[in-house]
Amino acid sequence: MSDNPASGANRQVTTSPYGPEDEIxxxxxxxxxxxxxxxxxxxxxxxxxxxxxxFIGMPSWQLLGDPAYQIWMTHTPHGTVIDELPGISREMTEYISYSGDTVMMYTxxxxxxxxxxxxxxxxxxxxxxxxxxxxxxxxxxxxxxxxxxxxxxxxxxxxxxxxxxxxxxxxxxxxxxxxxxxxxxxxxxxxxxxxxxxxxxxxxxxxxxxxxxxxxxxxxxxxxxxxxxxxxxxxxxxxxxxxxxxxxxxxxxxxxxxxxxxxxxxxxxxxxxxxxxxxxxxxxxxxxxxxxxxxxxxxxxxxxxxxxxxxxx
The missing domain is CATH 3.50.30.50 (Putative cyclase)
Incomplete structure (x- = not known):
């Protein structure tokens, strides 16, 4: 292990002083x-x-191929009417304006x-x-x-x-x-x-x-x-x-x-x-x-x- 605090060479992981099960x-x-x-x-x-x-287009870490932030709708008020929600009447879907979305991103x-x-x-x-x-x-x-x-x-x-x-x-x-x-x-x-x-x-x-x-x-x-x-x-x-x-x-x-x-x-x-x-x-x-x-x-x-x-x- 290097004795130089400025160098990242030849380093090893540290054993936690808080015990063998410590994860934080x-x-x-x-x-x-x-x-x-x-x-x-x-x-x-x-x-x-x-x-x-x-937001879509925000800066993020993508240099090594990790995905950019994405968001898309999974349900929209009019879309639920067109798609016909299972067990829900058209009249009800027209009345209840339902929106939902999904996010994908690198953590x-x-x-x-x-x-x-x-x-x-x-x-x-x-x-x-x-x-x-x-x-x-x-x-x-x-x-x-x-x-x-x-x-x-x-x-x-x-x-x-x-x-x-x-x-x-x-x-x-x-x-x-x-x-x-x-x-x-x-x-x-x-x-x-x-x-x-x-x-x-x-x-x-x-x-x-x-x-x-x-x-x-x-x-x-x-x-x-x-x-x-x-x-x-x-x-x-x-x-x-x-x-x-x-x-x-x-x-x-x-x-x-x-x-x-x-x-x-x-x-x-x-x-x-x-x-x-x-x-x-x-x-x-x-x-x-x-x-x-x-x-x-x-x-x-x-x-x-x-x-x-x-x-x-």
Whole structure:
């Protein structure tokens, strides 16, 4: 294993300190007491929705052939009249205007969370679960979205675009540990154990232009991700397609931040966050609330996160 925190080469998955059956990693840092502490501090009169909406043509991860978001009607008011619903009279279908629809998408589309079975090393994922023993024909039997509890935690915004005085960080800008420390000092906040740390690059200002928003994103380097976890981060998120600097500059790992956070640290990632309003209001610490869909075994899930500022009193 490499001793260089910046290198993603020759790494191995980590055994969880929470026991051989653990499937949620650093989410174990949440407790009834930690949730109560966060809820006791929030100003419920202000709320920031950190998610994007889903629509045909939205930017999404399609580089490796994953499907774009699609939605189509399965029932329409007039269509039910023409199709004749079984056991329902025409008069009733004309009276009852029935609509229904279906959605198809990659589970890593829009604002979403990556689960601990999304990436690993050598056929293993966090806590030494193996592909051979724990992956069926349809989905993983462990560490999926169905195992993730609702998230109630202290949130910290790191506004790197604001720090540099730009609307957006340049293409492929690699956020370093030094950037993290400078941003924390500038904003006057500290990362505490169990925090959800969100990195703003400003890329959401280009949403939904797929090219301007999605290509060559700025983001965390592996060394910065290690630094955040060592400071206490439970979850790391950003306003980009992949949280990390892209494309990777590591010749030995095409996704060094994902593999570190998920396979080594047991820390989920949140991607495609809208952090613009939060940054404009200069809200750098807040109550963070979110829950994913309980998709059994899924490597990711849509997420609807929101933030409440802490009271100033």
């Amino acid at each position: 990693g650093r989410l174990n840092l949440m407790s009834p007491e930690s949730r109560a502490a966060v809820i006791s501090r929030i100003d419920a009169t202000q709320m920031f929705d950190l998610s994007v909406d889903y 890593h589309t829009g604002t979403h969370i990556d689960t601990l079975n999304h990436y690993g090393y050598n056929g293993r994922i966090y806590n030494n679960f193996t592909e051979r023993e724990h992956l069926g024909t349809r989905h993983w039997r462990v560490a999926g979205a169905d195992k993730m509890p609702p998230i109630v935690a202290r949130g910290v915004l790191l506004d790197f675009a604001g720090l540099r005085g730009v609307d957006m960080l340049p293409d492929q800008y690699g956020i370093t540990p030094e950037d993290v420390d400078e941003c924390l000092a500038e904003q006057g906040v500290e990362i505490q154990l169990g925090d959800v740390v969100l990195a703003r690059t400003g890329r959401m200002r280009a949403w939904p232009d797929a090219t301007a928003w999605g290509e060559n994103p700025p983001g965390l380097t592996r060394a910065a991700a290690v630094h955040l976890v060592e400071k206490g981060a439970m979850i790391v998120g950003s306003d980009t397609v992949c949280v990390e600097q892209g494309p990777s500059t590591d010749p030995d790992n095409y996704t060094p931040v994902h593999t570190y956070l998920l396979a080594e640290a047991g820390a989920p990632l949140i991607e495609v966050l809208d952090l613009e309003a939060l940054a404009a209001a200069e809200v750098y610490e807040f109550g963070f609330f979110a829950a994913c869909l309980r998709l059994r075994g899924a490597t990711g899930s849509p997420l609807r996160p929101w933030a409440f500022p802490f009271r100033k009193d």
